[in-house]
Amino acid sequence: MRTVSxxxxxxxxxxxxxxxxxxxxxxxxxEEGTGRRLLERALVALTDLDVALPALQDSLRQAAxxxxxxxxxxxDFPVPVELSREEAQTLEGQALRQRLLAxxxxxMYRQGSGxxxxxxxxxxxxxxxxxxxxxxxxxxxxxxxxxGNLQVAMIVLGALxxxxxxxxxxxxxxxxxxxxxxxxxxxxxLPPLAGTLGVRFFLRAAQGDADLFVRELLQVGIDAMxxxxxxxxxxxxxxxxxxxxxxxMVWAGSRGRAPALTGKGDAA
Numbered sequence: 364m365r366t367v368s369x370x371x372x373x374x375x376x377x378x379x380x381x382x383x384x385x386x387x388x389x390x391x392x393x394e395e396g397t398g399r400r401l402l403e404r405a406l407v408a409l410t411d412l413d414v415a416l417p418a419l420q421d422s423l424r425q426a427a428x429x430x431x432x433x434x435x436x437x438x439d440f441p442v443p444v445e446l447s448r449e450e451a452q453t454l455e456g457q458a459l460r461q462r463l464l465a466x467x468x469x470x471m472y473r474q475g476s477g478x479x480x481x482x483x484x485x486x487x488x489x490x491x492x493x494x495x496x497x498x499x500x501x502x503x504x505x506x507x508x509x510x511g512n513l514q515v516a517m518i519v520l521g522a523l524x525x526x527x528x529x530x531x532x533x534x535x536x537x538x539x540x541x542x543x544x545x546x547x548x549x550x551x552x553l554p555p556l557a558g559t560l561g562v563r564f565f566l567r568a569a570q571g572d573a574d575l576f577v578r579e580l581l582q583v584g585i586d587a588m589x590x591x592x593x594x595x596x597x598x599x600x601x602x603x604x605x606x607x608x609x610x611x612m613v614w615a616g617s618r619g620r621a622p623a624l625t626g627k628g629d630a631a
Contacts, residue, residue, distance in 0.1 A: 372527055372528075372530050372531050373528075373531045373543060373546070373547060375527050376524055376527035376528045376531060376547055377546075377547045377550040377551050378551075379520055379523050379524040379527055380520075380524040380547060380548070380551040381550075381551040381555065382520050383517060383520035383521050383524055383551075384551060384552065384555065384591075384594060384595070384598065385555075386513050386516040386517040386520055387517055387594060388590055388591040388594060389504075389509070389513045390510065390513040390514055390517050391590050391594075392505065392587055392590050393504070393505050393506065393507075393509050393510035393513060394510065395472060395507070395510075397590070398472055398505040398506075398510070399468040399469065399472050400468075401502070401505060401583055401586060401587055402467075402468040402471050402472060402502060402505055403464040403465075403467075403468045404579070404582070404583050404586065405502050405580065405583050406441075406442070406463075406464055406467050406468060406471075407464070407579060408576055408579030408580045408582075408583065409441065409580075410440065410441055411576065412460060412463070412464070413460075415439075416456075416459065416460055418439070419437065419438075419439060419440060419459070419463075420454075420455050420456075420459055422438045422439055423435065423437055423438065423446075423451050423454075423459070424451070424452060426438050426451065427448050427451035427452045428452075430448055430451075432448075433447060433448060434446065434447055434448065435447070435448055435451040437451075437463065440463060440467070441467075441479050442466070442467035442470050442471060442478050442479060443470065443478070444462070444463055444466040444467055444470075445466075446462070450462075471502075471505075471506075472505065472506055472507055473506070473507055474506070475503045475504075475506045475508075475509075476500075476502065476503030477503075501584075501587075502583070528544070528547070531543055531547075532544065537612065538609045538612035538613050538616070539609070541605050541606075541608055541609040541612070542605070542606055542609035542610075544602075544605055545601075545602045545603070545604070545605030545606040545608075545609060546602070546606070547602070548598050548599070548601055548602030548605065549599060549602035549603065549606070551598065552595045552598035552599040552602060553595075553599055555591065555595055556591075556592070556595035556596065556599055559588055559591045559592050559595060560592060562584075562588060563585055563588040563592065566581045566584045566585050566588070567581075567585060569581055570582070570585075
């Protein structure tokens with residue numbers, strides 16, 4: 364009965380730790396620096412910014428000349444970006460591009476996909492069953508609010524995982540504790556590592572025959588997969604290392620007992 368309870372506790376701990384790693388991945392992906400970089404890349408794809416930039420610059424100049432107030436909202440850009448009249452008249456080229464991406468990603472990070480305008484000409488329609496559509500929807504989760512929620516979830520799941528590990532690690536010898544901890548890490552990291560690598564490979568393969576717009580969106584997904592791949596590689600390496608340490612402890616213990624047994628036999 365005790366063995367069954369330990370197995371159940373270990374399994375629950377591994378599942379909780381798996382959920383913790385998912386929350387950790389999301390937390391890292393939605394950090395302001397990482398999240399805004401992903402949003403900037405997505406904005407480039409969604410707006411075809413590099414092609415549209417000259418037209419945006421011309422319309423911005425015209426809007427600045429016609430503006431009555433001190434500020435101008437960049438026309439024909441799907442995220443509202445407000446500039447001073449002086450900036451609207453002087454910003455151009457890469458400086459304008461960087462400003463649009465910086466302001467646009469900051470607004471999307473604060474407000475989510477709701478920051479995008481509903482102008483049909485400013486939207487790129489995608490099939491609702493396509494991977495690019497799923498990626499576009501996922502970008503709406505890269506927000507400051509989601510980041511805070513994931514932080515809470517990460518703390519709760521981490522604490523719960525540790526609590527479930529206590530009965531598992533309470534009774535075994537030291538090598539048993541280390542091996543159980545390593546096993547939990549491997550169970551929680553190897554399957555999602557395989558899944559994440561599979562998704563990354565699929566996205567890379569899907570880029571082959573896609574147009575530029577879809578390729579850029581898929582690249583955002585590939586970039587995002589770097590975070591969970593890195594985390595799961597580190598956890599699986601740590602779990603494997605712990606199992607090696609446990610095996611070494613068992614081997615060293617058996618080597619230490621062997622001479623003692625031999626000595627007793629000789630004395631007899």
